[in-house]
Amino acid sequence: MIDVILQAFASIVLDPVTLGLMLVGTLAGILAGAIPGFTIAMGVILTLPFTFGMTAIQGLATMLGVFVGGFSGGLMSCMLTGIPGTPSSVATTFDGFPLVRSGRPGLALGLGLWSSFFGGMISAVILVALAPQLAFLGLEFGPWDYFSLIIFALTITVSLSGGNITKGLIAGLLGLFAATVGEDEINGVARFTFGFDEFKQGFAFLPVLIGLFAFSQLLTDVEDDKRAKSPLMSQSGSVVKVEHRQAILIILKRWVNLFRSSFIGIFTGILPAAGGSISNILAYDQAKKASPNRSNFGKGEYDGVIAPEAANNATAGGALIMMMALGIPGDIVTAVMLGALMIHNIIPGPTFIQDEPLLAYGVFIAFFVAHFFMVGLQAFSLRIFLLVTKIPMYVLASVILAYCAIGVFALHNVVFDIWVMFFFGVIGYFMKKLGFPLAPMILGVVLGKLAELNLARASGISDDLLLFISRPWSLFFLLMAVISVIFPFYQEARKDSLFSKLYVPISMIVLSLPLFLMGSPVRMIVSTMLVLTGVYFLYKRTSSLKTT
């Protein structure tokens, strides 16, 4: 084990090319995170074509640099201009911007920077500790369980992507359908090709992804004539000197907030589809509730900066746990990373860490290293950020559209892929206009083939469909899927309604059943605790209903 870790360490830290690529990746990530309208996912997607010519570890390390850099890049724009660069830094604006306006920009940036660093480090430790354990758990999964897990990943993406659940489900199903076009992997039979030979290979998922996400986003960005022609940011801020020492001391004094926020971030990252945009607000809310200085929140409270920044960087580690351990991408960024691995013929799954230990530990180490780069590059990237913000959106969008075309062509050296990107770009643009969330469709495309493969395996082993509900893990994921579909209705329901009061306790009781069926002592204890807590909540809430 130690020799594998040392080898992985050498492949990252002692290889100047990999280090150089990570450095550039982190810088690009910080800038992508800092520019409003440019999400981290966009940054990672645009990095992807460059990784085709790299080794798997170099490609992943570069993308991790972008990923980590992106989470901390958002703090620059939100603190200096009051405009969050990414949705994952929205809550940082609440106290970061007032702190800057009160004359402490160096301290505000320092707090954000070092909270991101510490949050990332905590999640990196959890990633290293938890991913192999979760992978062992994944070895228990049969095709029935995998199929149900994919269904759960899709339904939770639908319920958390916001908006209309019907449209979310339609988007997810369209994604699943897009993945069926071409020769099927089980029988080698052509489907929905309509006589076109190009369709036989199916739609490569990266052109689809780049089209749906990046292409459609760029079209949206230039939609408004006035906005497209004006510089990216009207307020561009100024270069400030970061107060590192004082910021570190303040954060360490507030270690409870740091750890709580980091764990919120990790947990949110593990959940499919719940990314940094949710974790930073959750962590901020919890920090506010727990703080004795609650009234200072919104006026430049240190805890209000530490919580969201620690949480959003910790989310990155959480998201990687699912991808590394089970091969299920939790969000668009990890879906792209999964795609990058597939280009190198590596399919992540429960055996990934065992089969490709060098690559797996390389990812862990790259995740650590990226955080050091992120801290080191902040001052330099701040200067570049101030220059980039002067460029109008239409210039950036035009150049990136051309870059997307070149990048997509580089994937298989076929022009058809560029047409695919364009076609899905147009679809993505109109879907956005019509209120369909794109994340479920993207995950549908990514997970479609995997879902079909596992369904085929399951039906090949046994015709008994009841296995989907009689196997504990499969039942657990299917119940989770049902609970996640109902979740948006729970969010919309009035707080004093019967449904709203019963949703959580009944979900807990229902979920305890498959855990109990798993048989192992630990899971039976967890199951009993879930039942007891559920019953307690049920009793409290129903009795409060009676009194009202």
Place this chain on the structure above:
Amino acid sequence: MSINKDTIVAIFLLLFCGIMINSSFDIEDPGYQGMKASFWPTIVLCLLSIMSLVMLVKSMMASTDSNLNSENTNSQNVFLKFKNASICFLMFILFLGFLDYLGMLIGGVLFVFGLLTLLGGFEIKKIINHLIISIITIGIMWSIFTFGLKVILPEGEILRIW
């Protein structure tokens, strides 16, 4: 009952599902044991049809979409709203259509220059800037992919003859 944007989208989706379900009957069955090639797409399409039907019913039960009746839907406003996106579509189709003749280098430069000028404006100073930006950016990208990543980008008939 009312008709709004969602109603039209739902009807379109139902038509799409109908065509695809019909097309799924043509999927060959090689006679192997196990799941047929048409099974999974049929399930997905059936679910998609059901959800589209739900969307149709919900949209018809919802109040009339003001957008359909308001001034927003008059052709001039629709054109203005989608003007820039339409320019991007058109330029991209032209770029792809002429890729075999122009190649990635010339085609890319012309695409970026054309798009910049159509989106940014036709003043002389801007046009010069756009030309410089398009040559530099595409030149750098082309060099990185051709020499750095060893990707053979479409050369185009013009450069080939030249």
